[in-house]
Amino acid sequence: MEEAGKDEYAQGRKFESKTKGCEKMTYVTALNQFVNRRMYDTSEAVEYAEFGALTAIAVLVPLLLGQPQLLVGSAVNFMLVMAAINVRGWKKILPLIVLPSVAAVAGGFLFGPFTIFLVYMVPFIWVGNAILVFVFKYLYVTKGKNYAITLLIAAGLKAGFLFATALLLINLSILPLIFAMAMGVMQIVTALVGGFLVFPVNFAYHKYFQVSGSA
Numbered sequence: 001m002e003e004a005g006k007d008e009y010a011q012g013r014k015f016e017s018k019t020k021g022c023e024k025m026t027y028v029t030a031l032n033q034f035v036n037r038r039m040y041d042t043s044e045a046v047e048y049a050e051f052g053a054l055t056a057i058a059v060l061v062p063l064l065l066g067q068p069q070l071l072v073g074s075a076v077n078f079m080l081v082m083a084a085i086n087v088r089g090w091k092k093i094l095p096l097i098v099l100p101s102v103a104a105v106a107g108g109f110l111f112g113p114f115t116i117f118l119v120y121m122v123p124f125i126w127v128g129n130a131i132l133v134f135v136f137k138y139l140y141v142t143k144g145k146n147y148a149i150t151l152l153i154a155a156g157l158k159a160g161f162l163f164a165t166a167l168l169l170i171n172l173s174i175l176p177l178i179f180a181m182a183m184g185v186m187q188i189v190t191a192l193v194g195g196f197l198v199f200p201v202n203f204a205y206h207k208y209f210q211v212s213g214s215a
Contacts, residue, residue, distance in 0.1 A: 034142065035137075037088065037142055037212070038141065039205070040085075040086055041209060041210045041211070050087070055095065057076070057078070058076065061076065062101075063106060063107040069110060069111075070189065070190060072104070073186060073189075074194045077191045077195065078195075078197045080096065081195050081198045083096045084132070084134070084141065084154075085136070085137075085198070085202060097130050100129070101121075114179075117174075120169060125162065132155065135154040147202070151191075154195075166184065167180065
């Protein structure tokens with residue numbers, strides 16, 4: 001009887017372990033399916049050309065142009081919204097989220113002598129960029145919500161997160177006060193301008209490409 005009880009207990013533990021494993025696999029699968037969603041069906045050649053163009057914007061604009069923040073930030077947010085709409089897969093989306101801030105620090109132009117302090121904000125900028133991309137991908141691409149409303153929500157969440165983070169680091173005397181404006185008002189402005197610039201491109205895509213069945 002005692003051995004039978006032990007066997008039943010062991011089998012129950014195995015079943016529980018398998019169930020948790022299946023649930024974990026389900027979550028991972030669902031997340032991967034979400035990241036692989038895109039708005040339009042394009043050819044492989046167009047997809048790679050699009051990724052190449054967006055990567056060029058992500059790297060070259062912050063690295064070589066550097067200033068002003070309104071221009072650089074708007075170009076970067078244009079790239080991020082385009083990535084949210086039609087770039088799929090972790091291997092393509094994550095570099096586009098990470099590269100702009102790394103290029104900005106490497107270029108050393110964006111905030112003049114204060115650019116070095118941007119290093120402290122880089123991980124948080126990655127999170128902010130991810131918020132913009134994935135909120136846009138969820139609301140607009142997956143749920144089919146209104147473009148303008150999605151842009152306002154995604155831009156507001158990104159700007160709010162970065163502003164709150166910058167204020168905390170300023171209060172801790174880690175960042176100079178200049179970052180309050182750069183990570184506050186300028187973030188919402190550049191996100192809205194970038195999203196506005198995407199609108200005609202998105203309209204052209206809608207005209208020439210079929211809406212994806214995965215959207």
